[in-house]
Amino acid sequence: MPKPTPSQTVGPFFARELLWQDGGKVLFPGHGDRITLTGRVFDGTGAPIFDALLETWQADAAGKFPAGGEGARPYGYGRVSTDTDGAYAIETVVPSSFKGAGGETYAPQISVAIFARGLLKALHTRVFLAPLEEIKDDPLARAIGDPERLRTLIAARDPGNPEIYRWDVRLRGVGEAVFIEL
Amino acid sequence: MAEISVADVHPPYLYPDYKSTRLRAPAQPLVRMAPSPLEAAGPAFPKHFVKASEADLTTWGKSAPLGEKMVLVGRVLDEGGRPVRRSLIEVWQANASGKYPHPVDDHDAPLDPNFLGKGQLLTDDEGRYRVVTVKPGAYPWQNHAFGWRPAHIHLSVFGNAFAQRLITQMFFPGDPLLAIDPIFNSVPEAGRQLLIADLDLEHGVEGVALGYRFDIVLRGPRATPIGV
Numbered sequence: 001m002p003k004p005t006p007s008q009t010v011g012p013f014f015a016r017e018l019l020w021q022d023g024g025k026v027l028f029p030g031h032g033d034r035i036t037l038t039g040r041v042f043d044g045t046g047a048p049i050f051d052a053l054l055e056t057w058q059a060d061a062a063g064k065f066p067a068g069g070e071g072a073r074p075y076g077y078g079r080v081s082t083d084t085d086g087a088y089a090i091e092t093v094v095p096s097s098f099k100g101a102g103g104e105t106y107a108p109q110i111s112v113a114i115f116a117r118g119l120l121k122a123l124h125t126r127v128f129l130a131p132l133e134e135i136k137d138d139p140l141a142r143a144i145g146d147p148e149r150l151r152t153l154i155a156a157r158d159p160g161n162p163e164i165y166r167w168d169v170r171l172r173g174v175g176e177a178v179f180i181e182l
Numbered sequence: 183m184a185e186i187s188v189a190d191v192h193p194p195y196l197y198p199d200y201k202s203t204r205l206r207a208p209a210q211p212l213v214r215m216a217p218s219p220l221e222a223a224g225p226a227f228p229k230h231f232v233k234a235s236e237a238d239l240t241t242w243g244k245s246a247p248l249g250e251k252m253v254l255v256g257r258v259l260d261e262g263g264r265p266v267r268r269s270l271i272e273v274w275q276a277n278a279s280g281k282y283p284h285p286v287d288d289h290d291a292p293l294d295p296n297f298l299g300k301g302q303l304l305t306d307d308e309g310r311y312r313v314v315t316v317k318p319g320a321y322p323w324q325n326h327a328f329g330w331r332p333a334h335i336h337l338s339v340f341g342n343a344f345a346q347r348l349i350t351q352m353f354f355p356g357d358p359l360l361a362i363d364p365i366f367n368s369v370p371e372a373g374r375q376l377l378i379a380d381l382d383l384e385h386g387v388e389g390v391a392l393g394y395r396f397d398i399v400l401r402g403p404r405a406t407p408i409g410v
Contacts, residue, residue, distance in 0.1 A: 118202025
């Protein structure tokens, strides 16, 4: 059996190569209420990370995994970089929950991969677009247990604007987000 | 699946010799999860996502770029040895002088107006890919005194599942700078050779371009993670 190819960092020079025009506007074949997932990415000292690449992959508003694409873009997939403040924004729809092979229910969530200079491997995680009390049966929520750690993966709806979900990501140290090994 | 420990070949997050990892590597252990059905699927790239010309980085300008012309061929396979079909591969690299066309690249080396250093393609039904380019140059970086990155080509591979997503770097055989590169050496010894292309003259172009082979192996989309 062949051995997997080792991962290496994306490095500092990728913006011209990997970013797409409107890459943060996620397309779907159907409709759904559009929302914006936005926040900032921080390092272990609390400084914003200005050169991270975020990729998102998600179910649509009906809980279906999008197949195919439109024009020259795949459905369900978002790709953005952080800016000088460490900020990112993805315009998308709120995904529905979906079932696993064993009948388990995955709460509304977006799978995220983060790449950056200084990350020798992608950081994978899942961000929940539902409050704590609605995700308790999710497989990852159950695996984490500790509500304080689980909160690092919950995008909070902006009280002043229900179309905005805020999710900050701390890669290391106080408030460090939970990352997963798939 | 047989025992394939990804820990044998993948680098750790924290590798202090590569300074940027010190502030960005998570300090907490990762939570090991089986890929969700969502992560066992992935974005599908329409056939017309790429143009055939995008696999040739040497025809972008008005005339040929400077440097040693080369052809890079390989296959994308999963851990079971099965071809990974219609996977998007993106490649990017410095020019022959070791310079990227980026505002933040402050290396005092010339840009090449005929080289953008960016390409993409979809693998075919056998998982094969082929890229025409020029050999990138080495360049200095500020990680440590007299630090120079060995010549490398960046590859971004999607596979067919979000859990297969891989970004890596391909290096050249016999490069003396490999020994001093913390990014390359962050990979455990058992995995380092997997990042070095093989000279493959027959896939080059006689009298025109050197051939190199670099096969890429992604995790099997249905593989059960060890320990789950």
